[in-house]
Amino acid sequence: MDLRTLGHEIAERLLPDAAPATGWWVPAALLVALVVVALPPAWRLARLAVTIVHELGHASVGILLGRRFTGFVVSADMSGHAVTVGPRRGFGRVASTWAGYPAPALVGAVLVQIALHGWAPTALFAALVVLVLSVVFTRTLHTLAAVLGTAAAVGALWWWGSPVLTAVLTLAGGVFLLLGAWRHLGAVIRRGGRGDDPAQLAALTPVPGWGWTLCFAVVLAACTWWAWTALAPHLLDLI
Template structure:
């Protein structure tokens, strides 16, 4: 990215990039699906979903007036977000709800930005969100994980060609859209085997007196809906060109 001044940077950030080839949109969709479906890749790439998940908890805690006490990201791709405040009520429930739906909703936001060809803006928003999250990380692996993710996004946004930026952005958005769905099935599988008795769904069940399976269903409904909406947004990038 050649930048000669602040005004050029601002124009580049807010300006629209050229339409990507329709084939690129389709191929990145396949890549995103394979990254979620192929277990060895998923084990590593799932860290990005965990970052979004814990970021969702943190954002809802902030929005509802709770005090964010810290975020932990673990090597096994699990995470924990701690906040203080009233242990019951809408604020606590929204904080718990924010985790499993966050990757998919971020994916929809990304699809909307890509629909307007705001590829650079999308990448820089990701960097800003990662920096905001970094200041709340409370363990070494979490710091390394966020720093590495942010460094990759920055390197692509600053040094890569527009074509590489487009491929990276589309693949990332598709990954979040697909990747938001799989953890819900993993959650229910672990719950069925009695291995996640304190999951977000179970805590919501305790607060609302509604069965945890209902909340698992809410997560799934939101995330599948986000996948459908995001896919339609991104599909518009290649369907007109293939007609």
């Protein structure tokens, strides 16, 4: 394959296309996401994606607000942390600390919208670029392996996946991130500690930890509603 042909192949995979017609693939994607979130063995492995998006959410907002992103870690227990350097207090620190829990829900809702409107290949390429760029910020071998493994899976789907398979897995990934965001928030509500984001935000602001948890829940609910506005017409068409 020469460079011109390669460039043509890449361009074809970047352009949006018509999403597959409403059919079995929509409930199939929902079922896949529900099974992965509900089954403990599958969740223990797949929650890695939620953690990566969570940490990159901290980093992205921190960078946008002038903080310097120095790296992130995903631990063997699938927890993680990202480090941004800047003022110890102030709006930038609060916003970057806040951004973690909403990030998977927002990305999930965007993926649902994208999958149902023909933009799945473009979104997969964007995700691949973000993952590849984030490799330089990994700080442990486990984190490096997690990011590279996720990037390889996304890249393989983008390059070799059929339109239906790409739409199914993008939709399933979006619903999974949404549900995973709720599950992560539920874990914090049940057994949150001093190191969790609501507690850190309470230390940085006059707002108590439960107020920040409520704020996260409102944002997650808004993202879920937005995703549902795209899903509902497709599900109603199948009934």
